[in-house]
Amino acid sequence: MVVKQIYSIIEYEEALQTIAAGADHLGLVPMQHGGVPAHRVPLERVDKIFAACREHGVVAVAIMLTNDPDEMIELAQRVKPDILHIAGDGYAADEAFAQRLKEAVPGIKLMQAVLVDNATAIDRAKQYAQYCDFILTDSGLAPDTGIGASGLTHDWSIDAAIVRECGKPVIMAGGLGPDNVADAIKQCHPYGVDSLTKTSIKYEGGFMQKDIALVKKFCEEADRAASQLA
Numbered sequence: 001m002v003v004k005q006i007y008s009i010i011e012y013e014e015a016l017q018t019i020a021a022g023a024d025h026l027g028l029v030p031m032q033h034g035g036v037p038a039h040r041v042p043l044e045r046v047d048k049i050f051a052a053c054r055e056h057g058v059v060a061v062a063i064m065l066t067n068d069p070d071e072m073i074e075l076a077q078r079v080k081p082d083i084l085h086i087a088g089d090g091y092a093a094d095e096a097f098a099q100r101l102k103e104a105v106p107g108i109k110l111m112q113a114v115l116v117d118n119a120t121a122i123d124r125a126k127q128y129a130q131y132c133d134f135i136l137t138d139s140g141l142a143p144d145t146g147i148g149a150s151g152l153t154h155d156w157s158i159d160a161a162i163v164r165e166c167g168k169p170v171i172m173a174g175g176l177g178p179d180n181v182a183d184a185i186k187q188c189h190p191y192g193v194d195s196l197t198k199t200s201i202k203y204e205g206g207f208m209q210k211d212i213a214l215v216k217k218f219c220e221e222a223d224r225a226a227s228q229l230a
C-alpha cells in the first residue's frame with residue numbers, strides 16, 4: 001500500500017473528483033501570507049473541502065507557505081487539518097513549534113518539507129523526524145512560494161536514504177506523475193507519493209485545475225507498483 005497525496009486543490013467539485021479518482025490525502029493552500037496567490041483557498045471553502053475529506057475517509061492536508069509560526073498556529077486552529085505541512089522558504093518546524101501546535105490542535109500531525117538539493121538533505125530529514133510525524137521530500141525552493149510545486153525531479157537515491165534512515169513515514173514529491181511514479185516507488189519504497197504539476201492543467205497567472213484523468217492514472221500506477229513490491 002502506498003499513500004497518494006494530491007495537491008493543489010482549489011475548488012470543491014475538484015476535491016470530490018480527486019477523491020473519486022483515488023487520492024488518499026488532499027492538499028491545499030488555505031488563504032495566508034505566502035504561496036502562489038492563485039492557489040490560495042478561501043477559508044469557508046477549505047471547511048467544505050475538509051468536511052468532504054472526513055466524509056470519505058481522506059486525509060486533509062493544509063500547507064503553510066507563510067514564514068510566521070503564529071499565523072500557522074492560528075490557521076491550524078481555524079481549519080483543523082489532519083496534517084499541517086510546512087514548506088515556507090524561511091521557516092522550518094522545530095521541537096518547540098511541534099509541541100505548541102499539538103497543544104493548540106490536539107490530534108493534528110506535522111509534516112515538514114525537506115528540499116532535496118544535495119546529500120545534506122538526509123541529516124535535515126533526520127533532524128525534523130525527531131519531532132515531525134511525516135517527512136516530505138521535494139524539489140525547488142522559490143522566494144515567497146516556498147519548497148515545492150516545481151514540477152522537477154531530484155536525485156532519488158537521497159530519498160531512498162531518507163526512507164531508510166529517518167524512522168518516520170516519507171512522502172516523496174517533486175516532478176512525480178503517471179510516467180515516473182512507479183519507478184519512484186520501486187527505487188525508494190516511500191510511505192507515500194505526491195503530485196501537483198504533472199496531474200494539473202496550468203493556466204496563465206498561476207491558475208490551475210486538476211486533470212482528473214491524470215490523477216486517476218497516477219493513483220493506478222502508484223497502486224500497481226506498490227502491489228508488485230508487496
Ligand SMILES: O=C(O)c1ccccc1NCC(=O)[C@H](O)[C@H](O)COP(=O)(O)O
Pocket residue numbers: 006007008027028029035036039063065087138139145146147148149150151152173174175176194195196197198
Ligand atoms: O500547493 C501549492 O500550491 C504549493 C505552492 C508552493 C509550494 C508547494 C505547494 N504544494 C506542495 C506540494 O507538496 C506539491 O504537491 C509538491 O511540491 C509537488 O509539486 P510538483 O513537483 O509540482 O508535483
